[in-house]
Amino acid sequence: xxxxxxxxxxxxxxxxxxxxxxxxxxxxxxxxxxxxxxxxxxxxxxxxxxxxxxxxxxxxxxxxxxxxxxxxxxxxxxxxxxxxxxxxxxxxxxxxxxxxxxxxxxxxxxxxxxxxxxxxxxxxxxxxx
Amino acid sequence: xxxxxxxxxxxxxxxxxxxxxxxxxxxxxxxxxxxxxxxxxxxxxxxxxxxxxxxxxxxxxxxxxxxxxxxxxxxxx
Numbered sequence: 001x002x003x004x005x006x007x008x009x010x011x012x013x014x015x016x017x018x019x020x021x022x023x024x025x026x027x028x029x030x031x032x033x034x035x036x037x038x039x040x041x042x043x044x045x046x047x048x049x050x051x052x053x054x055x056x057x058x059x060x061x062x063x064x065x066x067x068x069x070x071x072x073x074x075x076x077x078x079x080x081x082x083x084x085x086x087x088x089x090x091x092x093x094x095x096x097x098x099x100x101x102x103x104x105x106x107x108x109x110x111x112x113x114x115x116x117x118x119x120x121x122x123x124x125x126x127x128x129x
Numbered sequence: 130x131x132x133x134x135x136x137x138x139x140x141x142x143x144x145x146x147x148x149x150x151x152x153x154x155x156x157x158x159x160x161x162x163x164x165x166x167x168x169x170x171x172x173x174x175x176x177x178x179x180x181x182x183x184x185x186x187x188x189x190x191x192x193x194x195x196x197x198x199x200x201x202x203x204x205x206x
Contacts, residue, residue, distance in 0.1 A: 002149070002153075003153045068155050068158050069158070069169070128167050
């Protein structure tokens with residue numbers, strides 16, 4: 001297995017483990033909070049699923065550090081696009097909420113950013129193909 | 130930037146995947162380099178030079194845009 005394949009494989013393994021841990025911690029925290037709504041631990045329990053997400057972020061940073069320069073360029077451009085587009089879209093939706101659109105939870109911001117990053121990466125990648 | 134990568138690669142009988150493995154980059158990068166859609170960083174250019182035993186400026190030929198400097202006339206007088 002060459003260097004690039006190793007980097008990708010390591011990323012996939014780390015990311016999958018982080019996502020599996022996320023599911024487990026998420027369901028665990030929801031279950032425990034619902035069973036103990038007045039628990040003094042409900043705040044740390046509520047944010048506990050973020051910890052596996054931090055590992056996923058770590059896995060991605062490891063990937064960026066190990067991957068080749070073109071991939072790094074592609075992802076940086078894609079993330080810059082995702083950040084800008086996410087900012088604009090959420091900002092716009094804020095105005096729409098003032099005229100009666102349903103209030104959306106901030107929890108949707110990260111999935112939106114990740115989706116835009118994926119789309120951005122696909123477009124940026126094609127430029128070099 | 131124009132380059133002789135494809136020729137040099139063919140001389141060795143390597144596929145793009147082989148060359149990618151030698152340089153520690155992805156096959157996509159090799160393709161982007163060969164088609165001139167991506168220019169290598171300096172360290173990568175030196176790796177390529179070392180791999181083929183040829184100077185960077187023999188492998189890569191900058192075009193007019195790459196060589197353009199800001200003209201002195203454009204600055205404040």
